[in-house]
Amino acid sequence: MKKFMVGVLILGVIGAAFLRGITKSGFNAEKILAQSALSGRQFNGKVKEISDEAGTVKAYFMEEHSVPIVAVAFEFAKSGWAYEKKRGTAQLVESVLLDGAGEYDRKALRAVMKEKGIKLGVSVDEDRLRFSFSYIKAFEKEAMDVLKAVLYAPRFEKEDLDLAKAQLDFVKKQQPENPEYRLSRLVDETFYGEHPYGWEEIPDKEALAAVKREDILAYLRESLSKDNLSVGLAGDLNETEARVFLSDVFGGLAEIGGKRELAPVQADFKQEKVSAKVPFSGQSFVTLLGKGVKRLDEDFYSLYVADYILGGSGLASKLSQGVRDKEGLKYGIYSGFATSDGIDLWQVSFSATPE
Missing domain, CATH: 3.30.830.10 (Metalloenzyme, LuxS/M16 peptidase-like)
Known part of the structure; x- marks a missing residue:
């Protein structure tokens, strides 16, 4: 019987290096807009x-x-x-x-x-x-x-x-x-505890x-x-x-609600690979986790655009073109930032045959 594997790899070094590699000085929104299909378009809505x-x-x-x-x-x-x-x-x-x-x-x-x-x-x-x-x-x-x-x-x-x-x-x-639910539970149990x-x-x-x-x-x-x-x-x-x-x-809402507290996640980015086998699929599903950036960080938008190019845009992304189109190693690969109250992460997810 075929078995598939779900896995989690906690990435401290790769995630940190990716974040350090993109800075504000390299992000020029006006230049990007001028070279895009939106150049010359007028948007009248003002927020x-x-x-x-x-x-x-x-x-x-x-x-x-x-x-x-x-x-x-x-x-x-x-x-x-x-x-x-x-x-x-x-x-x-x-x-x-x-x-x-x-x-x-x-x-x-x-x-x-x-x-x-x-x-x-x-x-x-x-x-x-x-x-x-x-x-x-x-x-x-x-x-x-x-x-x-x-x-x-x-x-x-x-x-x-x-x-x-x-x-x-x-x-x-x-x-x-x-199987993707199994993977999410593996993340929950090993990373969040x-x-x-x-x-x-x-x-x-x-x-x-x-x-x-x-x-x-x-x-x-x-x-x-x-x-x-x-x-x-x-x-x-x-x-x-x-x-x-x-x-x-x-207007009828209370001015101040109840006491709401949540402890920060004590993340361990030095963990080794964790995996589990389940007997009903021929694919492996993998998630990689690295340190992210806060939503209000001054570098968030430049990093968001960089990630969109790297892996956030699906089949058009650099990761997909390299790993899927050129090498044929997997079906889909995506990256993105996950911001939350307890922790901010950068993650990559992909699926492939066990081979």
Whole structure:
């Protein structure tokens, strides 16, 4: 029976050398733009920082009236599953938050969103709780009613929670069949260890069963606050209307949320290669980890562009052209920066036959 291998290689030297090799002095954005297909193009949209009427909520805003649509993205920092006090809480919020709120049960909420062209999504990762929201200007009132109901009066009915727990448990049981999931777990266990980043994204059935409605509401009270809120909005609004939007939607949030702490990852970049064999694939999957750069570092954008050329652009990247096209050694290879609250990494992932 064929076996495949998943592996993790912790790279201190290669990652550090890559980061040191690209500096600000070698990055000329104007020159790159002048030589690109974007040369000569004019972009009229201007982004400005605005605040709500009380001055307590800030947002980045771009006025654009070409189509009668408003798009909003907002997120709450330090509110991901690595910060949760009860395992599974954040995942259940992602699964059930849009299953009923305020006067709308699950069916009614989905019906009004479909009828009025309202799009609302929620997602959670290890660090943040994120929302995406868009609506047609003609149905602004209905859209605002839906969004505020979800933020301030989510239902979390027992039957919806029970269904979500069963669905998450089913997904968890299927995950080990995916070799890339096996690789991610190998990274979690060997690199992150006991740190919350090493937790399984979906906890076991017993942990999910222990999460009650009150736990979810407590999580939202601690997470949804102005002090950890970031907002961006664009579309068919003028600045005055945008300020009213911020006041109307976010004005009712608490000024300061609950205490949110996360220890930094104590990374060991001197580890040797770690691998595991699983008997249901003919491929090997590998991840290489190196030291990254903070998102607000002054070199981030120059390094981001350099990495895009090196391995972040997929089949057009230097790594792909060299290792895949010229040598034929693997199927796909990618690189990229992974920034997070606990650690910043540069990583390379590829798959190939064991040979």
